[in-house]
Amino acid sequence: MSSPVSYQLEDTIGVISIDSPPVNALSHAVRQGLLDAINAAQNDASEAVVIVCAGRTFIAGADITEFGKPLKDPWLPDLLNTIEASAKLVVAALHGTALGGGFETALAAHYRCAAPGAKIGFPEVHLGLLPGAGGTQRTPRLAGVQAALDLITSGTPIAAGEAQEIGLIDKIIDGDLRAGAIAWARELVASGAKIRRSSEQDVPEFDHAIFDVYRSKLARRARGQVAPDHIVACIEAAATMTFEDGMAKERELFMACMDSSQSAAMRHLFFAERLAAKVDGLAKDTPQRPIKSIGIIGGGTMGGGIAMSFANAGIPVTMIEISEEALERGLAIVDKNYAGSVKRGKLTQEQAAKCRALIVGSVDYASLADVDLVIEAVFEDPELKKKIFAKLDKACKAGAILATNTSYQDVDAIAAATGRPEDVIGMHFFSPAHIMKLLEVVRGKKTADDVLATVMALAKKIRKVPVVSGVCYGFIGNRMLSPYGKTAQLLLLEGASPQQVDNAMEAWGMAMGPLRVFDLAGLDIGYKAREALSDDEKGDPKSYRVPDLLVEMGRLGQKSGAGFYHYDDARKPTPDSAVQEIIDQVASELGVDRRTVTDEEIVARLIGALIDEGKKIVAEGIAQRSGDIDVVYVYGYGFPAARGGPMFYGANRG
Numbered sequence: 001m002s003s004p005v006s007y008q009l010e011d012t013i014g015v016i017s018i019d020s021p022p023v024n025a026l027s028h029a030v031r032q033g034l035l036d037a038i039n040a041a042q043n044d045a046s047e048a049v050v051i052v053c054a055g056r057t058f059i060a061g062a063d064i065t066e067f068g069k070p071l072k073d074p075w076l077p078d079l080l081n082t083i084e085a086s087a088k089l090v091v092a093a094l095h096g097t098a099l100g101g102g103f104e105t106a107l108a109a110h111y112r113c114a115a116p117g118a119k120i121g122f123p124e125v126h127l128g129l130l131p132g133a134g135g136t137q138r139t140p141r142l143a144g145v146q147a148a149l150d151l152i153t154s155g156t157p158i159a160a161g162e163a164q165e166i167g168l169i170d171k172i173i174d175g176d177l178r179a180g181a182i183a184w185a186r187e188l189v190a191s192g193a194k195i196r197r198s199s200e201q202d203v204p205e206f207d208h209a210i211f212d213v214y215r216s217k218l219a220r221r222a223r224g225q226v227a228p229d230h231i232v233a234c235i236e237a238a239a240t241m242t243f244e245d246g247m248a249k250e251r252e253l254f255m256a257c258m259d260s261s262q263s264a265a266m267r268h269l270f271f272a273e274r275l276a277a278k279v280d281g282l283a284k285d286t287p288q289r290p291i292k293s294i295g296i297i298g299g300g301t302m303g304g305g306i307a308m309s310f311a312n313a314g315i316p317v318t319m320i321e322i323s324e325e326a327l328e329r330g331l332a333i334v335d336k337n338y339a340g341s342v343k344r345g346k347l348t349q350e351q352a353a354k355c356r357a358l359i360v361g362s363v364d365y366a367s368l369a370d371v372d373l374v375i376e377a378v379f380e381d382p383e384l385k386k387k388i389f390a391k392l393d394k395a396c397k398a399g400a401i402l403a404t405n406t407s408y409q410d411v412d413a414i415a416a417a418t419g420r421p422e423d424v425i426g427m428h429f430f431s432p433a434h435i436m437k438l439l440e441v442v443r444g445k446k447t448a449d450d451v452l453a454t455v456m457a458l459a460k461k462i463r464k465v466p467v468v469s470g471v472c473y474g475f476i477g478n479r480m481l482s483p484y485g486k487t488a489q490l491l492l493l494e495g496a497s498p499q500q501v502d503n504a505m506e507a508w509g510m511a512m513g514p515l516r517v518f519d520l521a522g523l524d525i526g527y528k529a530r531e532a533l534s535d536d537e538k539g540d541p542k543s544y545r546v547p548d549l550l551v552e553m554g555r556l557g558q559k560s561g562a563g564f565y566h567y568d569d570a571r572k573p574t575p576d577s578a579v580q581e582i583i584d585q586v587a588s589e590l591g592v593d594r595r596t597v598t599d600e601e602i603v604a605r606l607i608g609a610l611i612d613e614g615k616k617i618v619a620e621g622i623a624q625r626s627g628d629i630d631v632v633y634v635y636g637y638g639f640p641a642a643r644g645g646p647m648f649y650g651a652n653r654g
């Protein structure tokens with residue numbers, strides 16, 4: 001088999017080219033090829049060596065598919081030490097995304113140049129890992145302790161320009177990167193530039209208190225995850241030990257991460273997310289419809305957030321409301337959200353203004369005549385939705401995709417209100433829609449393949465993580481929420497308090513406990529939904545009697561200042577004895593024996609409820625695979641990534 005790494009002498013420069021699609025990951029073959037090439041360069045007429053990659057990116061990291069398998073030499077840290085030790089000057093030329101082990105390779109080179117659009121970073125923390133090939137040791141030596149802590153603990157890549165400012169890249173090359181890098185290597189040699197090894201540089205001055213500051217910051221942010229804490233320990237080692245001792249520390253903690261259940265869970269999610277974007281039975285070359293502009297029906301919180309998601313990706317949006325007044329309110333929410341994005345540093349003032357300018361409002365469906373996709377985002381009234389779709393059928397051009405953002409309703413029934421059910425699909429965004437990454441794509445019985453393919457690709461364009469769901473009440477995520485919520489109610493009647501249930505789930509890793517979630521969403525939503533059901537359909541009163549009584553007392557959740565908790569002006573929940581009285585009263589009316597419920601039981605029963613429903617969803621073909629459910633729960637429902645999603649957790653717990 002030919003090597004993915006080639007080496008050739010171009011005049012006085014040895015050029016090492018890596019060509020290993022899709023992302024030039026450091027597989028065993030790439031590592032071996034790199035080792036052979038750097039060794040070859042030591043004994044030929046080259047004066048300097050350039051490492052460059054073919055295809056869409058420089059090396060995007062270690063090959064994650066090899067993780068968990070026996071290690072095969074050359075191991076990356078040793079290979080990179082060999083590259084750094086080269087007696088010939090080494091230049092790395094970066095384009096695309098130089099990530100993880102990829103950027104560590106660049107750090108082992110003596111000089112680094114990059115294309116203007118390149119990005120560098122250490123995403124290992126998102127895999128429950130830390131950079132294990134010298135990244136924690138070389139980065140602080142070049143960029144300082146604080147920059148290293150920020151870059152490596154956040155996992156967020158930075159642009160080449162910023163990397164140059166902090167000393168991680170030496171030169172930005174416009175135009176042909178390969179030719180530019182070779183020319184620069186020649187210049188370096190001609191000017192007598194020294195072989196500059198990152199490992200031999202001193203870490204710039206720093207304040208020793210910084211490590212504890214990051215430790216406590218990360219304890220709050222990355223609740224329960226081990227990798228961030230280990231990253232801090234490695235950078236502290238870089239700043240206080242020799243390079244060799246620091247490398248030994250890095251190796252020890254990298255292996256601890258690699259062997260952890262957290263990393264196994266997060267690696268599962270990495271591949272599950274990518275698999276979720278693939279639709280079984282849908283050919284890769286299914287044609288897609290061009291989407292150049294979109295319409296949104298409804299300027300509420302959801303409609304506004306969806307509009308921003310598209311505008312942020314450069315796609316113009318027309319937002320429709322029923323009156324000028326409502327439209328003004330809707331656009332004001334968008335303005336407020338953009339101001340928030342600027343304040344949080346997510347967008348510059350200029351970027352925000354540019355995106356905002358792509359959103360226009362109208363009260364006339366005729367304004368949608370030319371758009372390629374319309375997303376209906378009005379409240380959950382099935383009759384209203386059907387009326388809107390009948391109107392869209394008339395107003396929109398042939399071939400326009402008509403999508404509903406419904407969280408629960410029957411997409412097939414909505415499609416039947418049009419004369420073109422094949423153009424209809426569900427696009428279920430999660431609130432706040434401009435921030436939450438999950439998009440449930442609901443495939444109706446008649447949804448055309450090209451409509452599905454278009455929406456899946458579009459999701460990626462607007463930086464969402466799409467998961468396909470079949471049609472059922474609540475689709476994947478909300479359907480699972482139903483037995484989860486019912487179990488939470490049973491736990492209250494059996495003896496747990498709302499705060500015990502919520503605290504147990506949050507301590508286990510959920511972003512928010514179930515009762516706090518219901519208070520946030522509004523208890524009246526479930527109440528209204530139940531009003532439409534017969535007693536039989538409602539099921540066991542133990543699962544809804546308490547929230548019904550709370551709603552009847554005017555306790556609708558956060559928005560009314562009280563639900564399962566009392567809320568102050570800052571929306572901080574405090575336990576409320578009135579709620580406990582209701583729980584006691586309902587338990588006695590329904591004859592439930594009260595007992596001590598442990599935190600372990602709370603977690604086991606609630607997560608068990610999710611897993612049981614998830615299994616049914618897979619068995620019925622509503623979800624394509626159990627990994628899709630994990631993606632839904634981690635990206636849409638605050639399930640801890642370090643536990644891999646409910647189905648992964650269940651499978652590993654037997």
Ligand code: 3H9
Pocket residue numbers: 022023025057060061062063064065076077097099100101102104123124127129130131132133135271274275
């Ligand atoms: C590391 O480096 C550890 C070291 O510090 C220490 C070692 C000792 N390996 O995302 P896409 C596949 S840890 C294997 O759809 P995009 C991916 O599965 C690593 N495969 O493309 C997919 O396959 P398929 C640190 C990989 O353009 C295909 O490539 N690095 C890897 O949207 C396309 O991927 C990272 O964590 C990999 N490293 O985004 C970077 N990366 O077509 C992880 C990708 O069969 N990668 N694949 O579904 C990414 O963030 C994105 O893939 C990237 C491209 C931004 C590069």
